[in-house]
Amino acid sequence: MSTLAPWQQRAYARMADAFAAGRLGHAQLICGPARLGKREVAVRMARRVLCEAASGDVACGACRSCRLFDAGTHPDYRFVSFIPNREGTKLRTEIVIDQMRELAAQLALTPQFGRAQVAVVDPADAINHAAANALLKTLEEPVPGRYLWLVSAHPMRLPATIRSRCQRIELRLPPADEAAAWLSAQGHAMADAAEALQAARGHPGLADDWLRAGGLSLRKAVAADLQRLWKGEAAPAEIAQQWAADEHADLRLRHAADLAVERAAGLTDPRHARSLAAWFDRANRSRDLLRTTVRADLVLVELLVAWRALRGGPEKRER
Known part of the structure; x- marks a missing residue:
């Protein structure tokens, strides 16, 4: 046992x-x-x-x-x-x-x-x-x-x-050092454990699952896709088809929502931060829609079009 x-x-x-x-x-x-x-x-x-x-x-x-x-x-x-x-x-x-x-x-x-x-x-x-x-x-x-x-x-x-x-x-999330020590005991490299734990917001069970099942790699792919959309290097329909092509659409949306929060945390303009927060809520609602009979690609296209529209916000002017 x-x-x-x-x-x-x-x-x-x-x-x-x-x-x-x-x-x-x-x-x-x-x-x-x-x-x-x-x-x-x-x-x-x-x-x-x-x-x-x-x-x-x-x-x-x-x-x-x-x-x-x-x-x-x-x-x-x-x-x-x-x-x-x-x-x-x-x-x-x-x-x-x-x-x-x-x-x-x-x-x-x-x-x-x-x-x-x-x-x-x-x-x-x-x-x-x-x-x-x-x-x-x-x-x-x-x-x-x-x-x-x-x-x-x-x-x-x-x-x-x-x-x-x-x-x-x-049961509550443990202190960071305890979570890191536990992940190390599961056989994960300390650097990988630290990265996964940060992405999972201190949740050791989630970090362990992502490290074992490729969830952390999927998160990096989602970040790259969102960045391509942000820069206008990809179309929402193209990314939506990729995201809907397998059983990981829900996890992709979870990562996308978290990444929106991370981006908002680095902004100085409260208006755009609020826009990203609204997109975060929209992404989570889209996760709920994926559990219905609505076509996943249509849900994802609408969400990603909204993400691309954000690039014209105050953050662009800050740069």
Whole structure:
């Protein structure tokens, strides 16, 4: 089993200490930015709660419960996430009421091992309205020894009635030196880690993903494309077709929005800084549109035309 990152360990220790002291509530909201390892904290804590021979705050790894848990067949553990649609062609984008009803029925049963039952829902903010109402009934009628942990990168999307019934465990971005040390421990060169960490605004999980999957190289390509547009060396339609040609359009827009913020930070004219901030908002709205049936290339062309139009702003006159 992999070692928890320091920020994960802090969240895990809070839960483990509360459990040892009998203060761990039946409902937990484990939240924080995406890619900080919230799910791993929840799953590892579930393993600890169900362990039959735990030593301190760590599951033993050898008892019957741990072996079943590691095999994915523990009868007192449930993990709830996206399931296939009715046609079985793709995963749903919501967690639906039938899943919450099934979970409620499971938690109403006596644990087969007699210790506890644990359920993890991730991403909890994907629960739709009807499913949220069913979940609320479960939260309003807690049963001793039943634990329900909601994992979310967007906790404010959950109804207030659900949030108010959960203890909150929050994972936060670590200090820069801790993040850099962790990236180095993952095998990244210090210079690469520093560059990725700066681009990811201090987010080590995101920086690690970009370094492993080419996200940092993609960011540099996006910066070059925006610069070509800015100088009039490329047409918006040309760049839009390139950006829409693969599955990375969403990440390209994320990088583009961040790069607009970086450019705005170096300006002295507040009017153009505001224009870039408006383009940043527009880029993020375009990311939302990419998740719809609207043609990606048309969304991107419109956004990139707006970017090219900015070159006639005050920044050009400053130069």
